[in-house]
Amino acid sequence: xxxxxxxxxxxxxxxxxxxxxxxxxxxxxxxxxxxxxxxxxxxxxxxxxxxxxxxxxxxxxxxxxxxxxxxxxxxxxxxxxxxxxxxxxxxxxxxxxxxxxxxxxxxxxxxxxxxxxxxxxxxxxxxxxxxxxxxxxxxxxxxxxxxxxxxxxxxxxxxxxxxxxxxxxxxxxxxxxxxxxxxxxxxxxxxxxxxxxxxxxxxxxxxxxxxxxxxxxxxxxxxxxxxx
Amino acid sequence: xxxxxxxxxxxxxxxxxxxxxxxxxxxxxxxxxxxxxxxxxxxxxxxxxxxxxxxxxxxxxxxxxxxxxxxxxxxxxxxxxxxxxxxxxxxxxxxxxxxxxxxxxxxxxxxxxxxxxxxxxxxxxxxxxxxxxxxxxxxxxxxxxxxxxxxxxxxxxxxxxxxxxxxxxxxxxxxxxxxxxxxxxxxxxxxxxxxxxxxxxxxxxxxxxxxxxxxxxxxxxxxxxxxx
Numbered sequence: 001x002x003x004x005x006x007x008x009x010x011x012x013x014x015x016x017x018x019x020x021x022x023x024x025x026x027x028x029x030x031x032x033x034x035x036x037x038x039x040x041x042x043x044x045x046x047x048x049x050x051x052x053x054x055x056x057x058x059x060x061x062x063x064x065x066x067x068x069x070x071x072x073x074x075x076x077x078x079x080x081x082x083x084x085x086x087x088x089x090x091x092x093x094x095x096x097x098x099x100x101x102x103x104x105x106x107x108x109x110x111x112x113x114x115x116x117x118x119x120x121x122x123x124x125x126x127x128x129x130x131x132x133x134x135x136x137x138x139x140x141x142x143x144x145x146x147x148x149x150x151x152x153x154x155x156x157x158x159x160x161x162x163x164x165x166x167x168x169x170x171x172x173x174x175x176x177x178x179x180x181x182x183x184x185x186x187x188x189x190x191x192x193x194x195x196x197x198x199x200x201x202x203x204x205x206x207x208x209x210x211x212x213x214x215x216x217x218x219x220x221x222x223x224x225x226x227x228x
Numbered sequence: 229x230x231x232x233x234x235x236x237x238x239x240x241x242x243x244x245x246x247x248x249x250x251x252x253x254x255x256x257x258x259x260x261x262x263x264x265x266x267x268x269x270x271x272x273x274x275x276x277x278x279x280x281x282x283x284x285x286x287x288x289x290x291x292x293x294x295x296x297x298x299x300x301x302x303x304x305x306x307x308x309x310x311x312x313x314x315x316x317x318x319x320x321x322x323x324x325x326x327x328x329x330x331x332x333x334x335x336x337x338x339x340x341x342x343x344x345x346x347x348x349x350x351x352x353x354x355x356x357x358x359x360x361x362x363x364x365x366x367x368x369x370x371x372x373x374x375x376x377x378x379x380x381x382x383x384x385x386x387x388x389x390x391x392x393x394x395x396x397x398x399x400x401x402x403x404x405x406x407x408x409x410x411x412x413x414x415x416x417x418x419x420x421x422x423x424x425x426x427x428x429x430x431x432x433x434x435x436x437x438x439x440x441x442x443x444x445x446x447x448x449x450x451x452x453x454x455x456x
Contacts, residue, residue: 050377051335066320072300073326080319091308092294098301106334107279149278 004061006031009045010054011038012212013121013181015113016071017055018174019105023075023167024057025205027082031057039122072101075167086167097161100153100168104175108146113175115139120182121217140184147185150176151192160196165203173200177209183220187228194228202226232289234259237273238282239266240440241349241409243341244299245283246402247333251303251395252285253433255310259285267350300329303395314395325389328381328396332403336374341403343367348410349445368412374400375413379420388424393431401428405437411448415456422456430454 006024008031010017024031036045041052048056049069057068068074079086088094116139119131150172153160161168176197179185187194200206210224222228234252236259238245252259264273269280276284277297285296296302307314316322344367347359378400381388389396404425407413415422428434438452450456 051331068323068327070327070330072330073323076326077319077323080322091305094308095296095301095305098304099296099298102298102300103279 002062004059007034007058007060008032009034009036009048009056009058011036012214013117013178014038014054015109015171015175015178016105018177018209019071019101019167019171020055020057020074021208022170022174022205023078023086025208026086026165026170026203027078027084029078029082037125039126071105072098072167075101075170079167086165086170088162088164088166093162097166097168100161100166101171103149104146104168104171108172108175111142112139112146113178115142116179116182116184120184121214125214125217143179143184144186144189146172146175147190147193150196151190154192154196165200169196169200173197173206174209177201177206181212181219181223198226198228201228230290232287235262235286235288236260237262237264237276237284237286239264240442241345241406242266242282243337243399243403243406244333246405246437247299247395247399248283248285248302249436250398250402250433251306251314253436254314254393254398254431255306255312257306257310265353267354299333300326300395303329303398307395314393314398316390316392316394321390325394325396328389328394329399331377332374332396332399336400336403339370340367340374341406343370344407344410344412348412349442353442353445371407371412372414372417374403375418375421378404378424379418382420382424393428397424397428401425401434402437405434409440409447409451426454426456429456 006029008017008020008024010021010033036042036054038054045054045056046052048058048067051069055071055074057074059066059068068077075086088097115135119136123129123131150160157163159165159169160172176185187197201210213219234257236245236248236252238249238261264270264282266282273282273284274280276286276295279297283299283302285302287294287296296305303314316325343363347364351357351359378388385391387393387397388400404413415425429438441447
């Protein structure tokens with residue numbers, strides 16, 4: 001049996017793509033990244049995923065090709081097929097990790113990340129439209145609730161869903177790292193969330209994401225700094 | 229060990245609540261339904277779920293109470309703790325069932341169900357606002373793509389994700405049954421989707437949903453008809 005190769009169709013500022021990159025890295029699986037613009041889906045991504053969305057993971061082994069879509073489905077697949085658990089040991093632990101994956105990858109993304117990403121990055125990268133300051137203000141108000149919730153959880157648990165790191169941490173870290181790239185995380189007002197993010201950021205699995213650099217749209221200087 | 233009791237906080241027209249009801253019924257688990265208005269969260273739902281959203285499943289056994297939130301997390305928990313599989317046997321089968329759960333419970337819900345539900349039902353039930361015909365038109369255009377996709381899948385497979393019924397069918401059925409309650413599914417233009425829905429509708433697990441009747445907002449006459 002030959003070694004499997006992994007290709008991930010992604011965008012560096014798409015939080016669900018980052019979630020999958022973090023999951024692969026925590027599993028010690030190397031993947032080649034293929035850049036896609038979510039606002040201008042290529043024919044390739046449309047042929048791989050009927051939703052024409054990133055992330056899409058393509059696994060090739062022994063001449064067979066598997067195409068996986070949907071960030072949560074990909075993380076669950078990786079967890080089922082590779083050693084170590086990013087979901088938890090018991091059904092109740094897994095239910096909590098999945099609840100929080102949903103919280104950060106869907107609720108927080110819709111209330112904060114997608115809004116700021118669209119107003120501050122995508123409009124600029126597409127060269128279309130001006131940022132809407134009312135939307136930016138709303139998203140910057142919403143982020144406080146999520147940072148407070150991260151802090152609340154870490155006062156009660158070692159990691160967000162329990163004693164071990166899980167997809168909940170990866171989903172929260174994926175969204176907060178995108179927002180940090182945009183310079184929009186008020187870390188100093190949320191010391192508990194900051195302490196949790198510093199721990200996450202120092203993991204080897206986070207390195208690839210901290211090395212992201214979009215031409216013409218650089219991150220702030222503290223972005224890759226472990227002592228931010 | 230005493231018998232576990234199940235309480236589901238739900239709304240009859242919330243598609244994610246219906247997904248959980250279908251999952252519990254397929255597992256043969258009886259639950260007591262507790263009505264919540266999603267547009268006016270009670271103190272109880274806010275205390276059970278920090279997102280203050282339905283569905284929430286409360287399981288009590290031997291004096292212990294477990295609270296589960298997030299439709300996908302609840303379905304996965306039920307699948308892990310009860311005989312029979314609604315996800316599939318292999319990691320690849322489960323990845324496909326989860327991709328399609330995401331497709332119907334999130335993508336289709338956002339593009340169709342939430343829009344029509346809000347314009348045609350929630351505005352009326354709240355006694356606030358008039359339906360927006362532009363939004364209704366957009367949602368009615370979008371539903372065609374999803375019915376076509378259901379048909380496309382059933383031409384290739386016995387059920388949506390593979391040879392056996394799965395959470396993919398339950399998520400699609402949950403959304404389409406809400407839309408059918410609103411009278412908004414153009415069944416006759418999509419005979420393959422209609423044939424699949426007729427099979428789903430005739431399952432005992434579907435009975436509770438076909439019996440739903442919201443005071444002052446009755447379903448159309450074909451709604452509970454197995455030969456529609």
